[in-house]
Amino acid sequence: MIHHRRIANTLVLSLILFFTVAVRTNVIAQNGQSLFNANCASCHNPHRDLTGPALYKVEERWPDKKKLYAWIRNNQEVIKSGDPYANELYLKWNKVAMNLFPQLTDPEIDAILAYVNSVPDPKAAAAAAATQGGGGTSGGGGSDNTLLFGILTLILAVVAMILLQVNANLKKLSDEREGLPALEPIPFWRNRAYIALVAIAFFCVGGYFTVKGAIGLGRNKNYQPEQPIYYSHKVHAGVNQISCLYCHTGAQEGKHANIPSLNVCMNCHMAINEYTGTEKIYKENNVEVNGTAEIQKLYEYAGYDPSVSKIWDPTKAKPVEWIQIHNLPDHVYFNHSQHVKAGQVACQTCHGEIQKMDEVYQFSDLSMGWCINCHRESKVQFKENGFYSIYQKFQHDLNSGAMDSTKGVTVEQIGGTECMKCHY
């Protein structure tokens, strides 16, 4: 028995190991694009020279693959080693130093190069499109099931009516056969059962919409305005894995998360002046968006023309009028750092999967019930959190066992449902 169990255990372990390795290589292969965009795209483009040379098929310029890896990890060392090609290249690019990437592994570099070589040349693509006569397809987009359910409900209602009618007729027939006197036929609009049914239906539907409308006054769940620049969170925070805090710095430290200024955008977009992502981007009405044209809009706000100068003058910029989506009434106090830093609540818990949204919409209804429910259910993160050293009593009770540490302390217990905590 024991022997069998040991064999089974070894089998399970090796299976787990196998799958972890398999999944890991797969993840790395998919990450070539994000690695490139996060580390290299500010200086390199596959097909155009930017701060650094175009990287398409760069392996062909480096006969020794090991040296290429070494260059990407630490180009300064390769130059110092006296490699003739590296030194020539360095001089040709006016001794602009490339960054060091000691953290990149060989498979990761392979993934980056594989991605670079998979990007089609826009000029060749444009020529091919011209000869073919163009003609793109705009597919994608999920379908809405509401209509389907509506039709199904209608059909079921009609079937129910017919069955009711059939039932009545059968009853009449059987009554006749048994010689019972036939009742005076009642037209269906005076039939009490029908009238009651219709009245109940009206009451339910009307009541539902009235109550919903009254509660929702001033609330904007699912609000999704069209922004002056089509800026996709999916492209930035999803595909390219830019951290939320890179742009919304305030969420960690302050009350407001803040919308980033043009400086933040231009950190990257001085170099990235076209959208070549494989992920097609769509507006809500399924019209495809031209990302390069949207970056051009960014340049108009920034007062920057890459064809005239490589230097950006921030004084020429005018601010982008982003349309505010989330807005609590003035009598409510809400603080981001309290939740993000002290409470360690993930952005997605309150804002939904922003990294999968092209255009942001309001995910939660921001009602008082929403805040309170979460405060009743959420545990306070006491462990290794300096902020909570002020709650000495709770710490003491948890440690001494006077309080059940598996249940923990809810936000409600530290006063998170007291009116004046949220209301001025």
Ligand code: HEC
């Ligand atoms: C700060 C800008 C910068 C960044 C970021 C950068 N590079 Fe470079 N890269 C350069 C420059 C400039 C050169 C040209 C040589 C020189 O001047 O050092 C170069 C050269 C290269 C070369 C040799 C090109 C050739 O023609 O042989 C490769 C390969 C390369 N970079 C890969 C990468 C990869 C991969 C990344 C990201 C992990 C990256 N670089 C990030 C600026 C950069």
Ligand code: HEC
């Ligand atoms: C590269 C910069 C950038 C990154 C990274 C980024 N955002 Fe944003 N975010 C913006 C800009 C610009 C807006 C305003 C335009 C809009 O609403 O789309 C915005 C708007 C928002 C809004 C709506 C604000 C309102 O008006 O109420 C939320 C919520 C938000 N971001 C959350 C996130 C989260 C969560 C992440 C990480 C998953 C994230 N953002 C990553 C730039 C960024």
Ligand code: HEC
């Ligand atoms: C950390 C770098 C970085 C920052 C900061 C950044 N972007 Fe981008 N942006 C990118 C990358 C990478 C792409 C995708 C390029 C590609 O795939 O060809 C992109 C693509 C875009 C596009 C085209 C796709 C789309 O989303 O419509 C627009 C427009 C854009 N960015 C606007 C902005 C604006 C506005 C800001 C400032 C709020 C900003 N970006 C900040 C890196 C950045």
Ligand code: HEC
């Ligand atoms: C506990 C829920 C919660 C969490 C967690 C949360 N937010 Fe918010 N967020 C809100 C609420 C509520 C508002 C509306 C605030 C207002 O109107 O004063 C908001 C507003 C915003 C706005 C609009 C600008 C502003 O500051 O009012 C941005 C941008 C934003 N959040 C980004 C983020 C990011 C990024 C994270 C994660 C680092 C995050 N939020 C985490 C609830 C949350």
Ligand code: HEC
């Ligand atoms: C997803 C869960 C969640 C939601 C939704 C949420 N909170 Fe919180 N809130 C927390 C957690 C966890 C803490 C504990 C962090 C702390 O005390 O530092 C907290 C703490 C607070 C505190 C401090 C309480 C105290 O006693 O110190 C205030 C004030 C607060 N939240 C206001 C709000 C408001 C207003 C809303 C709705 C607009 C809201 N919260 C929505 C999870 C949430």
Ligand code: HEC
């Ligand atoms: C965790 C935070 C929180 C606590 C605690 C809290 N409220 Fe609120 N309250 C809110 C939010 C958020 C709104 C705004 C709701 C909206 O816009 O629909 C609100 C709205 C209100 C309103 C306006 C009516 C409405 O629904 O818009 C009143 C009145 C109110 N609260 C009273 C109270 C009283 C009394 C208490 C104490 C028993 C209390 N609140 C505790 C978050 C809180």
